[in-house]
Amino acid sequence: MIDFIRQPWPWYFSGFMIVLIMLMLIFWGKSFGFSSNLRTICSMTGAGKKVKFFDFNWKAQQWNLLFLLGSIIGGWISAQFLSNPNDLQLSASTVADLNGLGIHFNGALNPDELFSLSALSNPKTWLLLLSGGILVGFGSRYAGGCTSGHAISGLSNLQLPSLVAVIGFFIGGLLMTWLILPIIL
Protein backbone atom coordinates (compact mmCIF):
# COMPACT_ATOMS: atom_id res chain seq x y z
CA MET A 1 0.00 0.00 0.00
CA ILE A 2 2.64 2.52 1.07
CA ASP A 3 4.76 1.51 -1.92
CA PHE A 4 1.79 2.24 -4.15
CA ILE A 5 1.30 5.68 -2.61
CA ARG A 6 5.00 6.49 -2.95
CA GLN A 7 4.82 6.08 -6.72
CA PRO A 8 3.82 9.18 -8.67
CA TRP A 9 0.09 8.89 -9.22
CA PRO A 10 -1.32 8.39 -12.73
CA TRP A 11 -2.97 11.49 -14.17
CA TYR A 12 -6.50 10.04 -14.09
CA PHE A 13 -6.21 9.19 -10.37
CA SER A 14 -4.78 12.62 -9.60
CA GLY A 15 -7.59 14.31 -11.52
CA PHE A 16 -10.14 12.21 -9.66
CA MET A 17 -8.63 13.17 -6.28
CA ILE A 18 -8.72 16.87 -7.13
CA VAL A 19 -12.43 16.61 -7.93
CA LEU A 20 -12.96 14.73 -4.69
CA ILE A 21 -11.43 17.64 -2.77
CA MET A 22 -13.58 20.13 -4.69
CA LEU A 23 -16.70 18.08 -3.89
CA MET A 24 -15.78 17.82 -0.21
CA LEU A 25 -15.58 21.61 0.01
CA ILE A 26 -18.85 22.02 -1.93
CA PHE A 27 -20.54 19.54 0.41
CA TRP A 28 -19.37 21.63 3.36
CA GLY A 29 -20.94 24.70 1.78
CA LYS A 30 -17.63 26.20 0.59
CA SER A 31 -15.89 26.43 -2.75
CA PHE A 32 -12.49 25.36 -4.03
CA GLY A 33 -10.37 28.45 -4.69
CA PHE A 34 -6.92 28.84 -3.22
CA SER A 35 -5.76 32.32 -4.25
CA SER A 36 -8.44 34.15 -2.24
CA ASN A 37 -6.30 33.19 0.76
CA LEU A 38 -3.73 35.73 -0.42
CA ARG A 39 -6.34 38.48 -0.18
CA THR A 40 -7.42 37.18 3.22
CA ILE A 41 -3.86 37.28 4.55
CA CYS A 42 -3.50 40.87 3.33
CA SER A 43 -6.71 41.75 5.22
CA MET A 44 -5.57 39.98 8.36
CA THR A 45 -2.45 42.08 8.49
CA GLY A 46 -4.53 45.26 8.50
CA ALA A 47 -4.42 46.18 4.80
CA GLY A 48 -8.16 46.92 5.00
CA LYS A 49 -7.50 50.13 6.93
CA LYS A 50 -5.69 51.62 3.97
CA VAL A 51 -7.17 49.84 0.95
CA LYS A 52 -10.89 49.24 0.54
CA PHE A 53 -10.38 45.99 -1.42
CA PHE A 54 -9.07 44.37 1.75
CA ASP A 55 -11.79 45.74 4.01
CA PHE A 56 -14.05 42.72 4.29
CA ASN A 57 -14.99 40.17 6.91
CA TRP A 58 -11.94 37.95 6.52
CA LYS A 59 -12.98 35.82 9.49
CA ALA A 60 -15.57 34.17 7.24
CA GLN A 61 -12.60 32.88 5.23
CA GLN A 62 -10.87 31.19 8.16
CA TRP A 63 -11.85 27.77 6.83
CA ASN A 64 -9.78 28.43 3.71
CA LEU A 65 -6.76 29.49 5.79
CA LEU A 66 -7.06 26.16 7.60
CA PHE A 67 -7.10 24.47 4.21
CA LEU A 68 -3.91 26.40 3.37
CA LEU A 69 -2.32 25.31 6.64
CA GLY A 70 -3.28 21.74 5.80
CA SER A 71 -1.68 22.01 2.37
CA ILE A 72 1.66 22.95 3.99
CA ILE A 73 1.35 19.98 6.37
CA GLY A 74 0.41 17.76 3.41
CA GLY A 75 3.58 18.81 1.63
CA TRP A 76 5.61 18.03 4.73
CA ILE A 77 3.99 14.60 5.19
CA SER A 78 4.68 13.80 1.54
CA ALA A 79 8.35 14.69 1.94
CA GLN A 80 8.72 12.65 5.15
CA PHE A 81 6.74 9.53 4.35
CA LEU A 82 5.50 9.44 0.78
CA SER A 83 8.25 10.86 -1.39
CA ASN A 84 9.08 9.09 -4.62
CA PRO A 85 12.38 7.17 -4.27
CA ASN A 86 12.95 7.41 -8.03
CA ASP A 87 13.72 10.37 -10.27
CA LEU A 88 10.88 12.34 -11.77
CA GLN A 89 10.13 10.97 -15.24
CA LEU A 90 10.60 14.05 -17.38
CA SER A 91 10.38 13.76 -21.15
CA ALA A 92 13.77 13.60 -22.87
CA SER A 93 12.98 16.55 -25.12
CA THR A 94 12.18 18.71 -22.07
CA VAL A 95 15.49 17.76 -20.45
CA ALA A 96 17.31 18.70 -23.64
CA ASP A 97 15.46 22.03 -23.96
CA LEU A 98 16.24 22.87 -20.35
CA ASN A 99 19.92 22.16 -20.88
CA GLY A 100 19.84 24.82 -23.58
CA LEU A 101 18.56 27.28 -20.95
CA GLY A 102 21.25 26.33 -18.45
CA ILE A 103 18.77 24.48 -16.23
CA HIS A 104 20.02 21.06 -15.23
CA PHE A 105 17.40 18.36 -14.64
CA ASN A 106 18.16 16.97 -11.18
CA GLY A 107 15.40 14.35 -10.95
CA ALA A 108 13.63 16.28 -8.18
CA LEU A 109 10.46 18.37 -8.33
CA ASN A 110 12.16 21.72 -8.84
CA PRO A 111 15.45 22.90 -10.38
CA ASP A 112 18.36 23.79 -8.08
CA GLU A 113 19.18 26.81 -10.24
CA LEU A 114 16.00 28.52 -9.01
CA PHE A 115 14.98 26.85 -5.76
CA SER A 116 18.06 25.66 -3.86
CA LEU A 117 19.23 27.72 -0.90
CA SER A 118 22.64 28.14 -2.51
CA ALA A 119 20.99 29.76 -5.55
CA LEU A 120 20.06 32.63 -3.22
CA SER A 121 23.65 33.86 -3.29
CA ASN A 122 22.78 35.14 -6.75
CA PRO A 123 20.60 38.29 -6.53
CA LYS A 124 19.00 37.29 -9.84
CA THR A 125 17.32 34.32 -8.11
CA TRP A 126 15.66 36.67 -5.63
CA LEU A 127 14.50 38.91 -8.45
CA LEU A 128 13.06 36.03 -10.50
CA LEU A 129 11.26 34.37 -7.58
CA LEU A 130 9.90 37.63 -6.19
CA SER A 131 8.71 39.00 -9.53
CA GLY A 132 7.20 35.63 -10.49
CA GLY A 133 5.27 35.65 -7.23
CA ILE A 134 4.10 39.22 -7.82
CA LEU A 135 2.78 38.25 -11.27
CA VAL A 136 0.91 35.25 -9.82
CA GLY A 137 -0.59 37.27 -6.96
CA PHE A 138 -1.52 40.29 -9.07
CA GLY A 139 -2.84 38.20 -11.96
CA SER A 140 -4.91 35.81 -9.89
CA ARG A 141 -6.71 38.62 -8.08
CA TYR A 142 -7.17 40.59 -11.32
CA ALA A 143 -8.65 37.48 -12.98
CA GLY A 144 -10.66 36.68 -9.84
CA GLY A 145 -9.12 33.25 -9.35
CA CYS A 146 -6.28 30.87 -10.07
CA THR A 147 -5.99 27.31 -11.32
CA SER A 148 -8.33 25.93 -8.64
CA GLY A 149 -10.97 28.66 -8.87
CA HIS A 150 -11.09 28.98 -12.66
CA ALA A 151 -9.56 25.88 -14.29
CA ILE A 152 -11.19 23.41 -11.88
CA SER A 153 -14.20 24.99 -10.14
CA GLY A 154 -15.12 27.45 -12.90
CA LEU A 155 -14.77 25.08 -15.85
CA SER A 156 -16.65 22.37 -13.93
CA ASN A 157 -19.52 24.84 -13.67
CA LEU A 158 -19.17 25.59 -17.42
CA GLN A 159 -18.35 29.25 -16.81
CA LEU A 160 -17.29 31.06 -19.96
CA PRO A 161 -15.37 33.73 -17.97
CA SER A 162 -13.31 30.91 -16.45
CA LEU A 163 -12.53 29.55 -19.90
CA VAL A 164 -11.35 33.03 -20.92
CA ALA A 165 -9.18 33.15 -17.77
CA VAL A 166 -7.67 29.73 -18.54
CA ILE A 167 -6.94 30.85 -22.10
CA GLY A 168 -5.18 33.84 -20.49
CA PHE A 169 -3.20 31.47 -18.23
CA PHE A 170 -1.95 29.75 -21.37
CA ILE A 171 -1.21 32.93 -23.31
CA GLY A 172 0.94 34.12 -20.39
CA GLY A 173 2.48 30.71 -19.78
CA LEU A 174 3.42 30.20 -23.42
CA LEU A 175 4.86 33.71 -23.69
CA MET A 176 7.00 33.12 -20.61
CA THR A 177 8.12 29.60 -21.57
CA TRP A 178 8.88 30.20 -25.25
CA LEU A 179 9.95 33.85 -25.39
CA ILE A 180 10.85 35.29 -22.00
CA LEU A 181 12.57 32.42 -20.14
CA PRO A 182 15.25 32.05 -22.85
CA ILE A 183 16.12 35.72 -22.30
CA ILE A 184 16.01 35.97 -18.51
CA LEU A 185 17.36 32.59 -17.40
Add this chain to the structure above:
Amino acid sequence: MKSIKYILAGILFGIVMIKSEAVSWFRIYEMFRFQSFQMYGIIGTAVVLGAISVFLIKKMKWKDASHLPIVFKDKERPYTKYLIGGTIFGLGWALTGACPGPMFVNLGYGYLTMAIVIIGALLGTYLYGLIKDKLPH
Protein backbone atom coordinates in the same frame (compact mmCIF):
# COMPACT_ATOMS: atom_id res chain seq x y z
CA MET B 1 -13.35 21.00 16.37
CA LYS B 2 -15.48 21.01 13.24
CA SER B 3 -12.84 23.17 11.57
CA ILE B 4 -10.31 20.33 11.71
CA LYS B 5 -11.91 18.84 8.60
CA TYR B 6 -10.62 21.78 6.56
CA ILE B 7 -7.09 21.06 7.75
CA LEU B 8 -7.53 17.41 6.79
CA ALA B 9 -8.85 18.39 3.35
CA GLY B 10 -5.83 20.67 2.94
CA ILE B 11 -3.47 17.85 3.94
CA LEU B 12 -5.09 15.63 1.32
CA PHE B 13 -4.74 18.44 -1.22
CA GLY B 14 -1.04 18.81 -0.40
CA ILE B 15 -0.43 15.09 -0.82
CA VAL B 16 -2.38 15.01 -4.10
CA MET B 17 -0.38 17.97 -5.42
CA ILE B 18 2.93 16.25 -4.62
CA LYS B 19 1.97 12.79 -5.84
CA SER B 20 0.47 14.15 -9.08
CA GLU B 21 3.70 16.18 -9.52
CA ALA B 22 1.56 19.23 -10.33
CA VAL B 23 3.80 21.17 -7.93
CA SER B 24 6.84 20.53 -10.07
CA TRP B 25 8.48 23.41 -11.94
CA PHE B 26 9.75 20.84 -14.44
CA ARG B 27 6.23 19.51 -15.10
CA ILE B 28 4.82 23.00 -15.69
CA TYR B 29 7.65 23.78 -18.11
CA GLU B 30 7.02 20.46 -19.89
CA MET B 31 3.31 21.27 -20.10
CA PHE B 32 3.89 24.66 -21.72
CA ARG B 33 6.31 23.01 -24.18
CA PHE B 34 3.58 20.45 -25.03
CA GLN B 35 6.05 17.63 -24.34
CA SER B 36 3.92 15.53 -22.01
CA PHE B 37 0.28 14.65 -21.56
CA GLN B 38 0.52 14.38 -17.74
CA MET B 39 -0.69 17.85 -16.73
CA TYR B 40 -3.36 17.97 -19.45
CA GLY B 41 -4.57 14.56 -18.29
CA ILE B 42 -4.83 15.75 -14.67
CA ILE B 43 -6.69 18.98 -15.45
CA GLY B 44 -8.80 17.30 -18.16
CA THR B 45 -9.91 14.47 -15.87
CA ALA B 46 -10.72 16.94 -13.11
CA VAL B 47 -12.78 19.16 -15.41
CA VAL B 48 -14.75 16.29 -16.99
CA LEU B 49 -15.51 14.62 -13.64
CA GLY B 50 -16.14 18.03 -12.06
CA ALA B 51 -18.58 19.05 -14.78
CA ILE B 52 -20.51 15.77 -14.44
CA SER B 53 -20.64 16.22 -10.64
CA VAL B 54 -21.81 19.83 -10.81
CA PHE B 55 -24.44 18.88 -13.41
CA LEU B 56 -25.75 16.10 -11.14
CA ILE B 57 -25.73 18.30 -8.03
CA LYS B 58 -27.84 20.92 -9.86
CA LYS B 59 -30.13 18.37 -11.53
CA MET B 60 -30.80 16.37 -8.37
CA LYS B 61 -30.90 19.54 -6.22
CA TRP B 62 -28.55 17.98 -3.71
CA LYS B 63 -28.14 19.65 -0.34
CA ASP B 64 -24.90 20.31 1.52
CA ALA B 65 -23.93 18.96 4.96
CA SER B 66 -26.08 21.54 6.76
CA HIS B 67 -29.09 20.65 4.54
CA LEU B 68 -28.85 23.93 2.64
CA PRO B 69 -29.25 24.01 -1.13
CA ILE B 70 -25.93 23.98 -2.98
CA VAL B 71 -25.63 27.11 -5.09
CA PHE B 72 -23.04 27.78 -7.77
CA LYS B 73 -22.31 31.43 -8.36
CA ASP B 74 -22.00 32.56 -11.96
CA LYS B 75 -18.87 34.58 -12.74
CA GLU B 76 -19.73 38.11 -13.79
CA ARG B 77 -18.95 39.60 -17.18
CA PRO B 78 -17.25 41.30 -19.06
CA TYR B 79 -14.24 39.28 -20.03
CA THR B 80 -11.47 41.88 -20.05
CA LYS B 81 -10.25 41.19 -16.52
CA TYR B 82 -10.19 37.44 -17.07
CA LEU B 83 -8.05 37.74 -20.17
CA ILE B 84 -5.59 40.36 -18.86
CA GLY B 85 -5.46 39.00 -15.32
CA GLY B 86 -5.19 35.45 -16.61
CA THR B 87 -2.29 36.36 -18.89
CA ILE B 88 -0.40 38.06 -16.05
CA PHE B 89 -1.04 35.01 -13.88
CA GLY B 90 0.23 32.69 -16.63
CA LEU B 91 3.49 34.63 -16.90
CA GLY B 92 4.11 34.11 -13.21
CA TRP B 93 2.97 30.49 -13.26
CA ALA B 94 5.45 29.55 -15.97
CA LEU B 95 8.26 31.51 -14.31
CA THR B 96 7.89 30.08 -10.80
CA GLY B 97 6.29 26.77 -11.82
CA ALA B 98 3.84 27.32 -9.02
CA CYS B 99 0.28 28.55 -8.77
CA PRO B 100 -0.91 29.70 -5.31
CA GLY B 101 -1.70 26.25 -3.86
CA PRO B 102 1.54 24.54 -4.90
CA MET B 103 3.60 27.45 -3.50
CA PHE B 104 2.53 26.48 0.00
CA VAL B 105 2.70 22.74 -0.67
CA ASN B 106 6.27 23.16 -1.94
CA LEU B 107 7.15 25.18 1.15
CA GLY B 108 5.90 22.35 3.35
CA TYR B 109 7.79 19.82 1.22
CA GLY B 110 10.99 21.65 2.14
CA TYR B 111 11.53 24.16 -0.66
CA LEU B 112 12.12 27.09 1.68
CA THR B 113 12.90 29.43 -1.22
CA MET B 114 9.19 29.24 -2.09
CA ALA B 115 8.72 31.69 0.79
CA ILE B 116 10.12 34.38 -1.53
CA VAL B 117 7.51 33.47 -4.17
CA ILE B 118 4.78 33.59 -1.51
CA ILE B 119 5.92 37.03 -0.32
CA GLY B 120 5.85 38.12 -3.95
CA ALA B 121 2.33 36.75 -4.38
CA LEU B 122 1.15 38.66 -1.29
CA LEU B 123 2.79 41.84 -2.59
CA GLY B 124 1.17 41.29 -5.99
CA THR B 125 -2.23 40.81 -4.38
CA TYR B 126 -1.75 43.97 -2.31
CA LEU B 127 -0.65 45.89 -5.39
CA TYR B 128 -3.79 44.78 -7.22
CA GLY B 129 -5.99 46.01 -4.36
CA LEU B 130 -4.11 49.32 -4.39
CA ILE B 131 -4.56 50.11 -8.09
CA LYS B 132 -7.70 48.07 -8.83
CA ASP B 133 -9.86 51.11 -9.68
CA LYS B 134 -7.40 52.34 -12.27
CA LEU B 135 -7.36 49.07 -14.20
CA PRO B 136 -9.63 48.04 -17.07
CA HIS B 137 -12.07 45.34 -16.00
